[in-house]
Amino acid sequence: MKIKHLLLILIPLFIILLNLNILIYNHKFYRLENKDVDENLLDYFKGRENLKFNYTTEESIHLNDVKDLMNKLNFTVYLLVFFILVILIFNKEDLSNILVISGVIAIMITLTFILSDFSHLFTKFHELLFTNDYWLLPEDSLLIKTYPIDFFASFFRRLVLNIMITSLFVISIGIIKNVHQHHKPRSD
Numbered sequence: 396m397k398i399k400h401l402l403l404i405l406i407p408l409f410i411i412l413l414n415l416n417i418l419i420y421n422h423k424f425y426r427l428e429n430k431d432v433d434e435n436l437l438d439y440f441k442g443r444e445n446l447k448f449n450y451t452t453e454e455s456i457h458l459n460d461v462k463d464l465m466n467k468l469n470f471t472v473y474l475l476v477f478f479i480l481v482i483l484i485f486n487k488e489d490l491s492n493i494l495v496i497s498g499v500i501a502i503m504i505t506l507t508f509i510l511s512d513f514s515h516l517f518t519k520f521h522e523l524l525f526t527n528d529y530w531l532l533p534e535d536s537l538l539i540k541t542y543p544i545d546f547f548a549s550f551f552r553r554l555v556l557n558i559m560i561t562s563l564f565v566i567s568i569g570i571i572k573n574v575h576q577h578h579k580p581r582s583d
Contacts, residue, residue: 399486
């Protein structure tokens with residue numbers, strides 16, 4: 396396998412994780428009941444401040460787990476950027492087809508998620524990424540009141556839309572690059 400084929404894994408993963416990362420810190424598209432809690436949590440996740448509100452022990456543990464997960468997400472996005480750039484810089488071959496296929500792969504992965512039941516995905520996501528069940532909070536908890544399931548469903552729809560737009564952009568770049576490459580005047 397040529398190293399450029401590694402991009403078929405790295406680029407779709409980057410498209411998905413980058414959009415997830417961007418939306419986590421910019422979800423102003425959704426009306427939250429308690430914007431103060433939301434702002435404090437985003438600052439907490441960024442390491443700018445401590446939690447200010449009266450969270451239960453379970454909520455605090457879960458928020459710490461989420462913060463750790465978000466730090467890993469940030470690190471992974473930066474690592475993907477590094478590897479993709481290294482491959483792009485040192486690869487002298489035409490990568491236009493790789494870009495098109497990578498965008499299509501990201502769209503196919505996203506379509507798979509769209510066709511799944513959101514509640515099932517939400518549960519599996521938590522079971523996979525958290526080692527405890529502190530994410531199963533009572534409905535009257537501050538976190539559930541601030542971020543009801545509708546927030547996550549809306550977030551998911553926006554994530555899907557952003558991934559699709561980014562994927563189509565990557566596909567377009569690949570097509571334009573391919574057309575440009577094949578219509579270049581030959582130097583004899």
